[in-house]
Amino acid sequence: MSAGGGSGGAHSAIPQNNIIAFGVIGGLAGIYGAHFLVDMISPYMSFLGALGAICGIVWGASAVRRVANYGLGTGVPSIGMLALGIGIIATTFGLAVGGIAGPVVALIFAALIGLVVGVLANKVLNMGIPIMVQSMIEIAAAGAIAIVGLSTSMIGTFMFFDEVVNGVVVAQGVATGVMTTGYIAVIFIAGGLAILHPYNANLGPDEKQDRTLACAFEKGAIAMIIAGIVATITPLASGAITILIGVAIWYISFSKYYKLVKRDAYMISGAGLLPSKEELE
């Protein structure tokens, strides 16, 4: 129930401001890099979008870690779903009206809805969490980056509408390529889990920032692999490199996570196999 930890804020070795910069700059650089380099170099560059999404996911997981440490009363998953719910609304709006500035517009409007929900949570619902407003802004914006990043790596562009030349569709947009096909549901769950799961899995009195963030990288890599699998069947994005890099990031971060789990565990002992029927009698 009350999700882990006392009231006092989580201890962090890496300051949150650095992680915010990592999420915003890394996320937008990845998204824009994928969008332009797919046109200029080759569809293989679509993997940059998923790298941007991982930056957003790690940022979101870090913000969830900070706010959920106060005890939300509802379990951690709710806040991850809230992030992606706001992210979807802001992304649809941002990409539809923003054109080439779409990801930035989506980010700003996600932050705006996050601000409103954060203020409402503290002022109207009396949750009384001091960093609620800042955290809601961060979580919502991180959700938007995750959605735009994964969409971009799936179809190779973040433009909302199909590019039509002489009545022929030359490039699918997010509307047809991601939303109508239903891949958005995959993004919703894969991105949402990647943001909410790291803290949910690691919470407790011995929770450590580096272990939680290693888990976030690992979950982001899984989302990246899934985006790569989708990209293999879309024309303007190529999935092979996305899947390869995703598997590499997954392997590195999972090894790191496993090492940190062993570091933080009080004791590790092999339980052996289950006793046989004879031994039990």
Add this chain to the structure above:
Amino acid sequence: MIDIAGIIAEDFLNIAMITLGGVLISLGVHFVPVGGAPAAMAQATGVGTGTVQLAAGAGLTGLVTAGFMMNVTDNMGLIIASGTIGAMIMISVTMLVGQWSYVYGVGCPPASAKVKYDPITKDRQDLYVSQGTEGHGIPTASFVSGIIGAGLGGLGGSMIYFYLLSIENGLPEADFIGIASIFAIGLFFVNAVIPSYNIGGTIEGFHDPKFKRFPKAVLASFIATFLAAIMGVVAIGGM
């Protein structure tokens, strides 16, 4: 560039009805007997999962049934009724199967710890609550309350979906349906989480003292949904 003010003025009814839909979802969540993790261990009354999962399960079923009805008719009443009934059926099945697990699996009688007598059946409750628990299973009042809640949620969800789909725009139909559904799902999640913060994660139904807090969540949902509805209507109306 999109004529934002023009779209808002033209589709103001849609914005208002989408906001109303969000408020209905928020109100509906207060009726659903959410037990959270303690209920999963039969230590609290309600279904053993979080608000968001329950609301999403019932709400998405409502969207599917509303969408299916939209295939065959464009009568608003039928579409919204279909969404409402779909969500109600889904939550009933969830609660019934959960109840079987509690009664036949865990072996505990459904009992509420918040009231002495069930407000509907007038059965004594406190005698059947195991020591050290906050009740267990889904007593009749919670069951009925859950059906009402899912009905309100399904009503709200299908209203959002219907009024998003009645915005005039130049999108191909398949794209339009995809965007409207995912937008409705996004709004559904936001409006399921806000009341869940309001009730602190668990509630037994309309007889729970926490139920009286609902005006605060309804106000919060109203503001948040209104903002989101403007963005949705501008985005879809401008396409």
